[in-house]
Amino acid sequence: MTDQRAGRILLSVQGFNPKKWHELLSAKRDVVIEPQGESDPSIDYAVVWKHTPGILGRLPNLKAIFSIGAGVDHIFADPNLPDVPIVRVVAGNLTQHMVDYVVWRVLDHQRQGMFYRSEQNKKRWREIAQPASPDVSVGILGLGELGQAAAKALKAVGFKVNGWTRTEKTIEGIETFSGEAGLTPFLNATDILVVLLPHTPATEGIVGYDLLSKLRRDNGLGGACLINAGRGKLQKEADILRALDDGTLKEASLDVFEEEPLATTSPLWTHPRVFVTPHAAATSDAHHLVPLMLEQMERFERGEPLQHLVDRKAGY
Numbered sequence: 289m290t291d292q293r294a295g296r297i298l299l300s301v302q303g304f305n306p307k308k309w310h311e312l313l314s315a316k317r318d319v320v321i322e323p324q325g326e327s328d329p330s331i332d333y334a335v336v337w338k339h340t341p342g343i344l345g346r347l348p349n350l351k352a353i354f355s356i357g358a359g360v361d362h363i364f365a366d367p368n369l370p371d372v373p374i375v376r377v378v379a380g381n382l383t384q385h386m387v388d389y390v391v392w393r394v395l396d397h398q399r400q401g402m403f404y405r406s407e408q409n410k411k412r413w414r415e416i417a418q419p420a421s422p423d424v425s426v427g428i429l430g431l432g433e434l435g436q437a438a439a440k441a442l443k444a445v446g447f448k449v450n451g452w453t454r455t456e457k458t459i460e461g462i463e464t465f466s467g468e469a470g471l472t473p474f475l476n477a478t479d480i481l482v483v484l485l486p487h488t489p490a491t492e493g494i495v496g497y498d499l500l501s502k503l504r505r506d507n508g509l510g511g512a513c514l515i516n517a518g519r520g521k522l523q524k525e526a527d528i529l530r531a532l533d534d535g536t537l538k539e540a541s542l543d544v545f546e547e548e549p550l551a552t553t554s555p556l557w558t559h560p561r562v563f564v565t566p567h568a569a570a571t572s573d574a575h576h577l578v579p580l581m582l583e584q585m586e587r588f589e590r591g592e593p594l595q596h597l598v599d600r601k602a603g604y
């Protein structure tokens with residue numbers, strides 16, 4: 289019966305239980321989790337998160353790959369990736385979650401949340417400076433879907449906002465910098481750094497000691513703060529710890545890590561000025577994302593172009 293339905297899907301996921309994804313996708317289409325044999329011509333689409341490397345190369349009629357996340361580094365990790373369009377997640381619900389996370393963490397650093405939580409534990413009644421938002425400059429590395437939405441929300445709260453991108457951009461109310469030449473002036477004008485870059489060969493390890501040392505420390509917050517919700521491979525954790533311990537960095541909020549899950553032995557877990565979340569800033573929700581993926585497949589089958597395509601050359 290179900291064989292009559294168009295466009296069979298391979299669902300290949302590692303790292304979480306894809307039961308919900310399977311349930312929702314298979315309500316409309318045939319879904320398999322393993323190709324049949326060495327070459328499976330029956331599959332049209334792949335929906336993936338950290339798929340088994342090489343598996344997509346066994347699908348000679350594959351028409352498009354759908355990433356379960358906004359980031360696609362997990363797809364490019366496959367050395368045998370077939371040359372078909374890659375669609376990434378762009379969705380209002382995911383963007384809103386990221387905006388909420390960024391605004392939460394920026395406000396916590398601005399309002400000295402780490403200091404006050406520690407004071408409360410000691411039952412100490414002591415006030416320290418909390419500069420108003422217009423006196424704090426937030427710099428966002430990456431002004432894409434998520435970075436721009438976060439920038440607008442922070443601007444609406446009252447913060448000064450800067451952004452850094454690969455290509456030049458003009459965005460009302462945001463001071464923009466681009467390319468290698470723009471990075472140092474961007475950092476020199478930033479009190480709280482928010483990282484919302486994709487992980488590509490060009491961005492790997494960018495958040496190291498050298499970058500952190502260029503942030504503005506002589507500010508009303510009492511030092512520079514880091515928030516990384518992009519990817520763990522963007523950061524060098526040993527450098528972050530060194531920067532925290534020598535005063536280059538005051539505090540950090542980290543949602544992503546070089547290796548996930550973060551090892552229980554990592555000193556980041558217990559560092560008094562580090563706030564850890566388990567890659568939970570903006571989780572892909574099957575209920576919101578499956579309808580968007582199915583809609584894209586239908587559009588494609590009607591001969592319309594796919595949306596939110598990844599630029600293979602840029603890697604994001």
Ligand code: NDP
Pocket residue numbers: 357358359360386429430431432433434435452453454455456457467484485486487488490491517518519543544567568569570571604
């Ligand atoms: P986009 O592709 O829309 O935006 C990426 C931004 O990064 C663009 O502004 C781009 O510049 C900039 N950029 C890329 N490479 C460079 C470079 N070499 N130098 C300077 N700027 C660069 O991505 P999204 O905003 O949708 O997502 C960003 C990342 O957030 C994802 O790749 C993913 O890793 C992460 N993420 C994390 C989640 C979590 O829960 N922690 C959830 C969702 C996403 P330009 O504008 O010039 O192209």
Ligand code: OXD
Pocket residue numbers: 356357358359360377570571572
């Ligand atoms: C994503 C993520 O890329 O969840 O969407 O990290």
